Amino acid sequence: AQPPSGSAPRRGEERAVRGAAPPARRSAGGSDSRYRDTVLLPHSRFPAQLPGRLQPEAELETQQKCGFSELYSWQRQRKTKQEFCLHDGPPYANGDPHVGHALNKILKDITNRFYMMRGYKVHYMPGWDCHGLPIELKALSEVKGAENLSPMEIRRKAREFAERAIEKQKSAFIRWGVMADWANCYRTFDPKYEANQLRVFYKMYDKGFIYQDYKPVFWSPSAKTALAEAELEYNEQHVSRSVYMKFPLLKSPPKLTSVIDGSSPASALVWTTQPWTVPANQAVCYMPDSAYSIVKCTTTGEHFILAADRVESTAAILDMQFEVMSTCADLVDGSCAHPTIPGRVSPLLPANHVTMAKGTGLVHTAPAHGMEDYSVASHHQLPTDCLVDEGGFFTEAAGPELQNKNVLEEGNEAVIQMLQAAGSLLKEEKYVHSYPYDWRTKKPMIIRASKQWFVNTASVKATAQEVLKKVKVIPTSAVNRMLEMLDRRTFWCISRQRCWGVPIPVFYQKNTGECLINSDTITDVIKIVEQQGTDAWWTLPIEQLLSKEHYRVFCLRYLIIVLLGTSWAHVLEGAEQRADTYLEGKDQLGGWFQSSLLTSVAARKKAPYKTLVVHGFTLGEKGEKMSKSIGNVVDPDVVINGGEDHTKDPPYGADVLRWWVAESNVFTEVLIGPVVLNAARDDINKVRAKYANTCLKSEVYRNRVRYLKM
Template identity: 60%
Template sequence: MLLCRISAVSHALARWGRRSHRRGGLLHQALPFSSSRCHGVSSGEGSAQPAETGSAKGVYRDTVLLPRTKFPIKLTGQKLLDRELEIQKCGFADLYSWQRERKAKKEFCLHDGPPYANGDPHVGHALNKILKDIRNRFEMLRGRQVHYIPGWDCHGLPIELKALGELGTSGLSPLQIRQKAREFAEKAIARQKAAFQRWGVMADWDQCYYTYDGAYEAAQLKVFQEMHSKGLIYQDYKPIFWSPSSKTALAEAELEYNPEHVSRAIYATFPLITLPAEILFDTLSNVSVLVWTTQPWTIPANQAICYMPNAQYSVVKRADNSQLLLVAMERTASVAALLGTELESVGTFTGSQLEGGICKHPTIPDKEVPLLPANHVTMAKGTGLVHTAPAHGMEDYSVASQYKLSVECIVDEDGKFTESAGPDLHNLSVMREGTDKVICMLKECGALVKEEKCVHSYPYDWRTKQPVIIRPSKQWFINTQCFVNLLQKVRVLPESAKGSLLAMLDRRTYWCISRQRSWGVPIPVFYHKETGEALVNKHTVSHIATLFKEKGSDCWWELPIETLLPPEVLKKVRISGPVTDYIRGEDVLDIWFDSGASWAAVLEESDSRADAYVEGKDQIGGWFQSSLLTSVAVRNKAPYKSLVVHGFAISEQGEKMSKSLGNVVDPDTVINGGKDNGLPAYGADVLRWWVAESNIFSEVQIGPSALNSARDSIGKLRNTLKFLLGNLHGFDPLTQAVDSKEMHYIDQYMLHLLREYSMKVTDAYSEFDAGRVIRVLQAFIARDVSSFYFSIIKDRLYCDPEDSLGRRSCQTVLEEVLDGVTRSIAPILPHLAEEVYLHAPGHDKTLFKSGWIKSSSVWKQPGLEEAVEGACAIRDSFLSSIPGKHAAQYDLTVAVEPGLLFELMESLQEEPTSTSSQLAELMMAARVNLTSALPRDLPSDALLNHGTFLINLEGGVIREDSAYDIAVVPASGARCPRCRRYTAESADCLCPRCQTVVSQAQ
């Protein structure tokens, strides 16, 4: 036989792209389970009605082996919730501890980014935590030891403000503020932790990390110490983002950019009082440099005007008033349109020729400002000449550093002009009345050319939602310029996020890490009372870290200076003066430094480098970056091997969730139902399915439609699982399983498909692509299992003798399919998977302690694959010839010329004609005749069809395009009253197979 020859081939069959087409006619919905459905076959579902109760045919009903199981087809309401809680209590409680104690060759470390402890759990938390849990459960199932310690970010201004807001009191001491903030954070943590557990997230919930814990704070200070020792942390006076509403410095990651911010933009003139050396035309007297800015309040702080060295500049004359203006040639047309007049060029120069020019400040008498070259000047907007106020711009500050310009700050912490801004501006808010006054001053001196409203993106404080300003301040900074090519060995999903992270790192030259608040980790710095000189080194920091580990960071305010800076430490740092010469610093560390140092506190048990960090896209500028910077600075390596960046949860209308819009989806309501909105109790698995099914790399929509769809999908899956369980009633896989070599070919082929399925699912989980897992699952269930395999084996499963090899063969496969499908859904639907596992035969422990899908390499059957799929091609031709009619009502003649395809079909049916061959079963016909040519005496009503099948073995070494013909005629036999196949000799007479089964039963 050819099948034997093929089995000796060393390499597998080269698969070809028409397989899905071969089974394409079978893509129906999963068969509904019903204990009253029987076994028959048709061109559609392949099912028939059971014998009629009370009729002569009904006497055989008890001899048909229908599905039996206590597994419920549906769980809803409180029963569903109780079942999930029972499974969590009995099956999930000790999973994390169990897997940490078992021996494993490899560890999988997913480092949990700390959620912020300032509110109730929301769907964004659910998206993140469930996504992590899906991967962790998968890794645990496949035998790895999972390292996952949940944590919380506990410090920071939002918690401090909410704590103070609840108290309704000001003037508290730092310790009082910290106590209230800690209490607030603890309550939020308790609520969030309970929610995460209810969602089925696997962890040791008694061993979490908290950034306010003393041991954590001590580890954080060690990171600070290492970075300071390397000269990466320093104190300086430079511009930073400052929030007048919060009265603290902010980092880039603490900003939100409002794209609809409206500024009062102005065009103003700076008279050119000293012409550049290379511009000596007499006609160019009384020239003014025209600048544009969206922040008029910064004009009093102007120290220079910058130009682009390689650009072309023109002196232009206004047609309406003969004023001479210096602008970039590229911007002349736009400026002319803006002013509503023609601009005549009277001289053109390159930017480099402007060197040496000096302008008069328009509002400050006797102040002169130079023209300076700068690389940050662009031609996108404005005039090509940039007003430069070093105290209020990052790029402006760079120019000041290069040319030694003044960086005097004229704005205080409240965002108001200081006395040094002059009596007209003193104490005015720079963003409001201060802007009004500066514009008025420009008008009065004739320097205001044009004012307009400008809608643009502007940074806001992410906590208070108020605009920020840039002002210089003496702060602590980290030098980030030395971190180059940090991400080369880090895998980022999606790949586009890597570019965003690299771009942010490239723009970030320093990181301001000091904050002027009370609720945080104190920066361990002492200052000399008279000189203000900072005292910070490895000895002082190490001592403070030890105190924090023992007592917590409250001791910074509780202990006397003599304890914080004892004589033995002073001796090590060689300070001879008394400790009373020093005071402790009042700033705390940026909370991004808090969380960014988590690798030092949490990853010590692993190889100190996580396999993955998984967070939302906002962490590209936050935790991903701060973790990277601190780790590379201290250890010269990234703290993670891969990054997974997911999108945000939004409403089904594509809107950001907001209480004011009424579109917030509460995960607790999703699980337990809502009385007010009438939502049903979906349970945790529906929430998890929503996460898994979503395209996490974009914005993820949630609402009734998505949740109902998830519930319906799980319902269809339960249906299939119930069918599998029902047909395994009484089957013992340990004693009754059939070796794959003895199975029917269609059963072996199903194992072949199951192996392919398991590999696809494993690959998808490994790529954090749970959505692909669901798509592969649904295709496998609908196409390969329900519509294809179930429809073919039902007759054998229900009507063959209970202990027959054929029936045990397909039961063995059904048990393997049930086991494989159950394990494959377990990371996503742990409650359903555990419930199924408890109903399946031969199990005595939780699924999650029993491993991943068990597929065997012997299931891969290239020659068998060609035999069955060649028959499937013929089957499709047969079914397409009788659309809408029962296949069992027809006899089929298959004519194949001698060759490979004929030998393949002969392996499925050795005799020329049969009603019980494997080929007949696969065709679902009453009888199949296998011949080399169609008979000439076919009846006139015979349905004819023709097709070809490409055999491709050993990667093309064996290749044959074989033709076949089929003829379809009404069945010659009568319908058997037991199995309802048209294989009986006469009506009311059992077919030979059923006669044997019934006689044995009697």
């Protein structure tokens, strides 16, 4: 009997599928060719596997034919009351898509599709963070003579750079199969977004959570701006030039007066890893209720005051022999002479931040260059003058020997030489320790007092911590880390000395510097921003930004606001404006997760999310950090399409990239490399082979049914 019509494989189609018999061999005379189409062999159009070079092409064809671009709109039109909202944390629009993006975006897509298959409508609006230093620095690095650009030229360059980066990243996210309405994304430089950010700023200001103050902040000399602690990275191998120095005793503490008879000089012995801060010294601090000794150097006859617990270790470091003359538990009412500035007095003051782990137990205190130092100065009403400018150079106030010298380079050397010339230097040595760096410029930070805008996290963090305890956090261990980070954060510096961003909407009295911001001024500024964007702050005359009765005596200052975490006010829908899930990397525990919580709690006393999902970082397959110098950087585009040499970098396709995410334990560090990708490809081939075999069995069954009906 002849097989049913259409049951035999069509001529010209691919037959070499796993599970199918090979074509019948033609005999030498070709007499068996007439029987070829009568053999009932099962056939499937689904290939068990594709050659690597065909995989990317097949995926693109599938995306087009199956309407991947319409999937998000289709599921939004379904009639269901169940809705799942995943709020997309905006990546920086400052470069090409990388494997960290792939982990994050694909993991979000798997989550969204899971809820969609359970019958939910998914709300997911992709976004990009387009403002701030990451974009501005990258944009300016492409321009010769960038230091001569006007603020508006810088803003234009930065915007153009961000727009190009967004298009690159968006194309990659689409190629990875991420389901979204890609024609409707949010960008932080959109006028409506900027206006909403200013509304949140004013709500927090009106409630007393935002204030202006002069205090030490983390300062990046390489970027010439203040930074928040979350914008730092720590170099564990930083080398400082530490010094042991003498502060000559002017007034002996009463409990040591009988020991120091005045016949030989006495000094407080102080250690610091930042000699450049010595010109700003205003005090020497000691630990209250701790034992301090006065010792005599057996070689020189000099007397030194230092902590009793540090006598032996300090003597060994200085290669001296100390004879302990007396020990007491209080240095109250003592004072010293500044080691390099004649006439300046440095009082001995108690302070709880002093430790005995290193040094001498006596701490050099420069209020302009340390947070704890500033607290001591505030309590005792000491000067907090800063002698360092925005670029990290000593100012004229530091004196002619130091003026215009870089504090981390020749300025540091100059101070050490001054200590040497004054006879105050006992020893200098290299000291390797952890030190904060600007994570964008990769250059060392300093602490520098300046006038900035802050969020008073001390007054909001208790509520934030209580609110956070009601949020589901996956994995649960992450919630403790976030609570600890919140507890350590006493203030949040939100002003930056840059021009690419949303301006702080405050006017300043020309003569006194007094601030003007109220509901009327902010309403007017927000209206202008909604219509023209924040460029208006730089382009419009002040009389168009401020009412006529005020503008003649007020001026603008070009500071930008870094109030990350206000996207909930723009993206989330409904009266609650609350997402079901935020899903980001563990670095956001001190970043976007935390800033979103703080802004939402300060503005409306609730979290913007119900669940936090925290994933790990991507590493090389041996567990090492990815580095171009090591040669282990994995480019997701190369993973999909292959590299120049396909024997070295074969094209795996997006399915392998997605499988890698799906099978990984994302709550730890996620490894990727050739071995991992080959394993993922083998797994996919097994799945495809199994599906192809199922198709073959179905074809056999259909052929049997057709045959029996004849």
